[in-house]
Amino acid sequence: MTQKILVLPGDGIGPEITAQASRILAACQARGLDVEVEEGLLGGAAYDAHGEPLPAETLEKAQAARAILLGAVGGPKWDKLEDLSKRPEKGLLGVRKQLGLFGNLRPAITYPQLAAASSLKPELVAGLDIMIVRELTGGIYFGQPRGIEERSGERVGFNTYVYSESEIERIGRVAFEMAQKRGKRLCSVDKANVLEATILWREVMERLAPEYPDVELSHMYVDNAAMQLVRAPKQFDVVVTGNMFGDILSDAAAMLTGSIGMLPSASLNESGQGMYEPCHGSAPDIAGQGIANPLATILSVAMMLRYSLDAPVLAERIERAVGKVLDEGLRTADIAAEDTRTVSTAEMGDAVLAAF
Amino acid sequence: MTQKILVLPGDGIGPEITAQASRILAACQARGLDVEVEEGLLGGAAYDAHGEPLPAETLEKAQAARAILLGAVGGPKWDKLEDLSKRPEKGLLGVRKQLGLFGNLRPAITYPQLAAASSLKPELVAGLDIMIVRELTGGIYFGQPRGIEERSGERVGFNTYVYSESEIERIGRVAFEMAQKRGKRLCSVDKANVLEATILWREVMERLAPEYPDVELSHMYVDNAAMQLVRAPKQFDVVVTGNMFGDILSDAAAMLTGSIGMLPSASLNESGQGMYEPCHGSAPDIAGQGIANPLATILSVAMMLRYSLDAPVLAERIERAVGKVLDEGLRTADIAAEDTRTVSTAEMGDAVLAAF
Ligand SMILES: CC(C)[C@H](C(=O)O)[C@@H](O)C(=O)O
Ligand SMILES: CC(C)[C@H](C(=O)O)[C@@H](O)C(=O)O
Numbered sequence: 001m002t003q004k005i006l007v008l009p010g011d012g013i014g015p016e017i018t019a020q021a022s023r024i025l026a027a028c029q030a031r032g033l034d035v036e037v038e039e040g041l042l043g044g045a046a047y048d049a050h051g052e053p054l055p056a057e058t059l060e061k062a063q064a065a066r067a068i069l070l071g072a073v074g075g076p077k078w079d080k081l082e083d084l085s086k087r088p089e090k091g092l093l094g095v096r097k098q099l100g101l102f103g104n105l106r107p108a109i110t111y112p113q114l115a116a117a118s119s120l121k122p123e124l125v126a127g128l129d130i131m132i133v134r135e136l137t138g139g140i141y142f143g144q145p146r147g148i149e150e151r152s153g154e155r156v157g158f159n160t161y162v163y164s165e166s167e168i169e170r171i172g173r174v175a176f177e178m179a180q181k182r183g184k185r186l187c188s189v190d191k192a193n194v195l196e197a198t199i200l201w202r203e204v205m206e207r208l209a210p211e212y213p214d215v216e217l218s219h220m221y222v223d224n225a226a227m228q229l230v231r232a233p234k235q236f237d238v239v240v241t242g243n244m245f246g247d248i249l250s251d252a253a254a255m256l257t258g259s260i261g262m263l264p265s266a267s268l269n270e271s272g273q274g275m276y277e278p279c280h281g282s283a284p285d286i287a288g289q290g291i292a293n294p295l296a297t298i299l300s301v302a303m304m305l306r307y308s309l310d311a312p313v314l315a316e317r318i319e320r321a322v323g324k325v326l327d328e329g330l331r332t333a334d335i336a337a338e339d340t341r342t343v344s345t346a347e348m349g350d351a352v353l354a355a356f
Numbered sequence: 357m358t359q360k361i362l363v364l365p366g367d368g369i370g371p372e373i374t375a376q377a378s379r380i381l382a383a384c385q386a387r388g389l390d391v392e393v394e395e396g397l398l399g400g401a402a403y404d405a406h407g408e409p410l411p412a413e414t415l416e417k418a419q420a421a422r423a424i425l426l427g428a429v430g431g432p433k434w435d436k437l438e439d440l441s442k443r444p445e446k447g448l449l450g451v452r453k454q455l456g457l458f459g460n461l462r463p464a465i466t467y468p469q470l471a472a473a474s475s476l477k478p479e480l481v482a483g484l485d486i487m488i489v490r491e492l493t494g495g496i497y498f499g500q501p502r503g504i505e506e507r508s509g510e511r512v513g514f515n516t517y518v519y520s521e522s523e524i525e526r527i528g529r530v531a532f533e534m535a536q537k538r539g540k541r542l543c544s545v546d547k548a549n550v551l552e553a554t555i556l557w558r559e560v561m562e563r564l565a566p567e568y569p570d571v572e573l574s575h576m577y578v579d580n581a582a583m584q585l586v587r588a589p590k591q592f593d594v595v596v597t598g599n600m601f602g603d604i605l606s607d608a609a610a611m612l613t614g615s616i617g618m619l620p621s622a623s624l625n626e627s628g629q630g631m632y633e634p635c636h637g638s639a640p641d642i643a644g645q646g647i648a649n650p651l652a653t654i655l656s657v658a659m660m661l662r663y664s665l666d667a668p669v670l671a672e673r674i675e676r677a678v679g680k681v682l683d684e685g686l687r688t689a690d691i692a693a694e695d696t697r698t699v700s701t702a703e704m705g706d707a708v709l710a711a712f
Contacts (some may be wrong), residue, residue, distance in 0.1 A: 074549065089549040119476050119587055140496075140517060141550055148552050154521045157556030161496060162514040164507070193430065193445040194497055200513030224602045224637075227611040230586065232476055244547075248604060252582040260583075263698050271509075281580075 003309065005037045006065035008058070011044040011088055012282025013292035013345075014071025020294035021069060021301050027356055028305065028314050035066075035309070040346075042095065043073030043088035047081075053091030062095055067308040068275040069300060072282035097137050101267035101275055102167070103174045104134040104246065105303075108253035111262055113326040117335055118258025120233075121347075128257055130236045131182060132247025133175040136267055138167045139197075161197045163242065167303075168204040170270075175240035176212040179227045183237035187218045189225045189245055201242065222249070229253055254279045258346030261293035262322075263333045264300035266307050274308045276300035286333075290344045292354075293332040295322055298352055321355035359665065361391045362421035364398040364414070367444055367637025368425025368435075369648035369701075376650035376705030377425060377657050379545050383712055391422075391665070395454070398451065399429025399444035404436075409447030418451055423664040424631040425656060426451075428638035453493050457623035457631055458523070460490040460602065461659075464589075464609035467618055469682040473691055474614025476589070483615055486592045487538060489531040490602025492623055494523045495553075497599045499707075501611075517553045519598065524560040528624075531596035532568040540595035543574045545581045545601055557598065578605070585609055610635045617690045618647035618678075620656035622663050630664045632656035645684040646700045649688040651678055654708055677711035 006067045007022055009015040025037060040058040048051050053073070055272060056071045062068055073088040083088050097099070110118065110128040118125045143160030150156075172188075179186040188205045190198035202219055209217045220228065228235060229252055241249060263279040278296030286292055305315035330351050331340040341349065359475070363378055365371040381393060396414040403409045418424055427445040437443050466474065466484040474481045499516030506512075528544075535542040541558060544561045546554035558575055565573045576584065578601045584591060585608055587645070610616045619635040632650030642648055655678060661671035686707050687696040699707065 079549075084552065084555065087549060093550070118481050121475060121477060121660040124475050143514070145553050148556050151520070155556060156518060156520045156552035157551075158499070158516060158518040159551045159553045160514060160516055162512060165510045191603075193435075193443060194449070195513075195515045196440065196502050197513035197515045199440065200504050200511060223607040226582070226604045227610040227616075230608055230611045246603075247547075247579045248582045248601075251579040252586055252608065255586045303451045 003035050003066040004064055005035045006061050006068045007037060007039045008042040008068060008070045009045070010071040010073040010282065011075050012072055012284045012287040014073070014282055014291050015083070016290060016345050017294040017297040018069060018071040020345060021297040023353055024298050024301050024318060024356065025069070027353055028311070029160050031314065032098045033309070033311060033314060042070065042091045044075055044078045046091055047086055047088060049077060049296050050190040051086070053086060054094040059094070059098055062099060066273060067304045069094070069273055069297070069304065070277040071204060071297065072278065072280070075284040076281050077191060077284075093141065094329065095275060096267060097142060099273060099275070100137060100269040102135060102137040102171060104136040105178070105266045105268070106132040106134060106254065106279060107263060108132060108354035109263065110257040111259045114259045114262065114335055116258070116337060118256060120256050120258070125233065125257060128233055130198065130233065130253055131178055131238045131255060132246060132250040133171065133178055133238060133240040134250055135163075135167065135171040135242050138163055138175060156257040161195065161244070162289050163197050165200065165204055168201050169208065169238060172205050175238055176208060176215050179215045179238040180212060184214055185216050185218070187220055187225070187236055187239050189220050189222050189239060189241035189249065191222050192219070198242070205240070217320055225249055226252060229256065245289050247318060250279070258343035261332065262295050262299065264303045266303045268307060272308055274304065276304040288351070290346060291333045292333050292345050294345050294348055295352070298322060317356060321352050324355040325351045359391050359407060360420055361393045361519055362417050362424045363393060363395045364424060364426045365395065366398050366427040366638065367431050368428055368640045368643040370429070370638055372643070372646060372648050372701050373634065373650040373653040374425060376641055376701060377653040379705055379709055380654050380657050380674060380712065383709055384394050384667070387602070387670065389661075389665070389670060398426065398447045400434045402427070402435060402447055403442055403444065403708065406444070409442060409444050410450040413532040415450070415454055418455060422453070422629060423660045425653070425660065426631055426633040427653065428634065428636070430638050431640040442513040444578060449497065451631060452623060453498060455524040455631070456493060456625040457628060458491060458493040458527060459624040460492040460608040461534070461621060461622045461624070461637060462488040462490060462610065464488060464606070464613050465615060465619065466613040467615045467682060470615045470691055472614070472693060474612060476612050476614075481589065481613060483590055486589065486604040486609055487534055487594045488602060488609060489527065489534055489594060489596040490606055490628045491523065491527040491598050494519055495599035517551065517600070519553050519557060521556065523561055524557050525564065527596060528561050528564045531594055532564060532571050535571045535594040536568060540570055541572050541574070541593035542594055544582070545576050545578050545595060545597035545605065547578050548575070549577060554598070561596070563705040581605055582608060585612065601640060606635070617688065618651050619656065620652050620659045622659045624663060628664055630660065632660040646702060648690045648701050649690050650701050650704055651708070677708050680711040
């Protein structure tokens with residue numbers, strides 16, 4: 001049966017990078033991948049067109065799709081919108097929530113060709129390969145009550161950090177299973193010395209552990225995790241944490257690889273339906289210049305093939321093509337270095353297609 | 357009038373490092389500093405002796421003191437305590453809250469002698485000098501309601517992230533004033549694209565800005581701040597943020613200097629009463645071995661002299677003495693390198709005293 005793919009270019013560099021990734025997707029179709037691709041509006045682009053960051057039409061298409069490829073959302077143009085519910089980010093959060101995409105997989109890998117681009121000393125990041133599993137539809141991002149209101153004569157802003165046992169268990173299982181397929185070490189990050197919500201988190205992780213006897217579970221406080229990522233990132237295999245801590249730690253981890261322009265991510269629900277997007281953002285400062293790096297988005301297509309479309313052979317082909325292009329010394333501006341050739345977004349797309 | 361100083365050695369390496377810092381304090385007394393020093397129990401040490409991490413006697417002494425010197429609290433011995441209110445950390449949080457120590461100053465400085473110890477490339481951290489101003493008595497650390505309870509047949513853990521305008525304004529002023537005394541740049545870190553509590557935060561910072569026309573205010577999302585700290589930490593001068601984000605970012609910043617064993621911190625209330633402590637923790641793995649680095653605690657005494665005791669000349673003397681000892685090549689194990697001499701905790705104390 002033909003499966004549906006929805007491409008959401010979004011804002012900033014989103015349209016440029018998804019354009020290149022779509023060419024790869026088309027090449028996969030030419031090689032027999034039975035999918036039907038359509039496009040939709042999300043984020044600032046959707047707000048500008050329809051006054052809503054997540055129009056009903058986009059949500060319907062998203063629900064009908066097996067997988068979504070997202071560029072990125074947001075930018076200074078919409079940062080001043082008074083009504084938070086109209087901001088581009090709310091469109092993204094809406095898709096995550098409505099489709100129940102609770103399992104966010106964020107690999108932090110150092111590409112051997114790019115180790116020198118890291119701000120860390122090369123020996124600390126060479127060969128780095130961490131998988132951060134972030135809970136994506138709960139925690140303080142979605143907790144109720146929330147808002148800004150008047151209390152005893154002044155305004156007060158408040159949000160709620162909340163996790164239920166079943167939410168924790170669900171993401172815990174994703175992480176344990178991921179660890180089983182990888183280095184068999186799982187580090188759960190919390191702030192159980194201060195926050196009750198994370199005491200329950202730690203307790204549930206402990207309760208699950210005996211079901212995965214081959215996985216070694218450890219716990220770390222979030223402040224220490226931020227330090228350890230900087231000090232010795234290779235100590236980690238799989239990291240599991242809540243929505244807010246995951247947002248912070250996965251970005252720090254991505255940046256320290258030096259390969260942030262290269263890192264894809266997946267957000268999955270229980271039926272394997274997923275949204276795929278690069279880890280970097282919408283980079284409004286370079287939007288429209290044709291210089292953005294499309295590789296993280298192209299590698300997001302590979303993740304999509306692997307996790308939602310059961311096409312691991314095509315996924316590997318894409319990954320090999322990207323490796324080949326890097327080996328050839330082609331680089332977009334963000335990862336350019338001595339003795340490499342700086343190419344445009346489209347030229348990078350051409351090169352990957354040629355190597356595919 | 358003789359002012360009171362309370363020394364709280366705490367847990368782990370706390371007693372060893374505060375012992376050395378107390379010798380420096382005594383040397384200051386010998387040079388005319390008019391203070392009376394007493395000791396108290398806090399954290400696990402207090403729990404073991406009295407069943408409470410913050411005994412009434414300690415709180416009374418703390419309230420009567422102009423300044424408190426704390427070693428560190430916590431350790432695996434007490435991590436399994438079911439009752440969160442008995443954990444060592446709650447003793448520390450109790451002192452902060454009861455004394456209203458809302459303004460946490462966490463410098464992240466790279467000592468020139470230690471730049472090579474950073475995991476970042478030396479050129480990225482040489483000369484680094486950031487001041488992180490963290491709100492310390494509000495936010496999710498203290499927000500109500502909080503707890504773990506049964507809801508629709510399963511347990512749920514919850515905490516509340518809450519800030520009032522007056523709390524934000526208070527810490528904002530500390531940060532703006534700090535920026536005025538330094539590089540005149542202030543970066544406020546929030547997650548205003550998702551959390552209402554931090555929308556109010558950003559709004560209040562904007563409202564204060566015109567009162568400090570010489571300070572350039574910018575805003576950054578917390579995930580981006582974590583990335584920028586790793587990518588190019590020298591872009592920051594003063595950073596202001598809430599309790600939880602400050603906990604994470606200040607530890608990351610401290611670690612990337614390579615000088616974490618050297619970094620003091622201050623926690624102040626409106627009347628200049630303060631608690632001073634090293635940024636590193638209780639390091640239970642090396643406790644009792646006499647090898648811990650006492651310099652962050654000694655430098656905390658210098659901060660105390662400057663911020664609570666109005667004795668900047670003595671503060672500078674201490675800082676110069678520490679610089680001299682480093683120049684001489686003396687290092688505790690944590691910062692040891694080629695061509696340096698590794699010394700014990702007490703030998704380091706001896707050396708600073710000799711240079712004082
Ligand atoms: C854009 C924003 C709402 C989002 C988040 O905080 O989750 C982004 O930072 C991410 O990590 O995907
Ligand atoms: C020990 C702990 C409660 C504390 C905190 O989270 O504030 C510590 O990490 C710190 O930063 O001083």
